[in-house]
Amino acid sequence: MPTHPLWRPFRVPDDEEIARFRLRPHVPAPVEVVAPDPRWPADFARVRARIAEALGPVARQIEHVGSTAVPGLWAKPVIDVLVAVADPDDEAAYVPAMEAVGFVLGGREPDAEQHRFFRGADPTSNVHVFPPGSREGERMRRFRDWLRTHADDRAAYAELKRELARQGFTDVMHYNNAKAGLIYDVCERIFTADPQAEHDPRPRGIRT
DSSP states (O other), X not given: OOOOTTOOOOOOOOHHHHHHHBSSOOXXXXXXXXXXXXXXXXXXHHHHHHHHHHHGGGOSEEEEESGGGSTTOOBOSOEEEEEEOSOTTXXXXXXXXHHHTTOEEEXXXXXXXXXXXXXXXXXXXEEEEEOTTOHHHHHHHHHHHHHHHOHXXXXXHHHHHHHHHHTTOOOHHHHHHHHHHHHHXXXXXXXXXXXXXXXXXXXXXXXX
């Protein structure tokens, strides 16, 4: 179990849930966390352009989320992207087009707001597909925006990620689960600051 003092255990996806999510065999690889890279916004712009060209108006939203969207934050060198389509369960409407431009469908959670997950290369990217207005999409956006403006939480998150990377995780989903306690605490502060927002602040390690 991670030893960082800011990690707080609570329910996260177990190995059986992770296995159901994955559409391809897991290949163990060390989880790498690196210093902020000024090229990340330009990398996102490349990924965004590829998705926009592939999906056209089918993509209702394409946003840079995750740690690489937060200036000054240590992160895995992977561009996280939030995409909204009208009905993620209608995979014929977008999966072939995404695959045609190099993205690989790697995960599916139809009972979790219809979440689909794609992996991209050059640059390495994770693309999360949800319907418009999803709670998880809103949580991703709010978490990104909070870290952009709250230096203490940004620093604590960076410290935790660096420590977890040193622990030798070889499965990014287990690494994500280990971060979930801190993310939960930050999300509680985010939504406490905006009590009118409808939300479920509980993060899911699979897609955080």
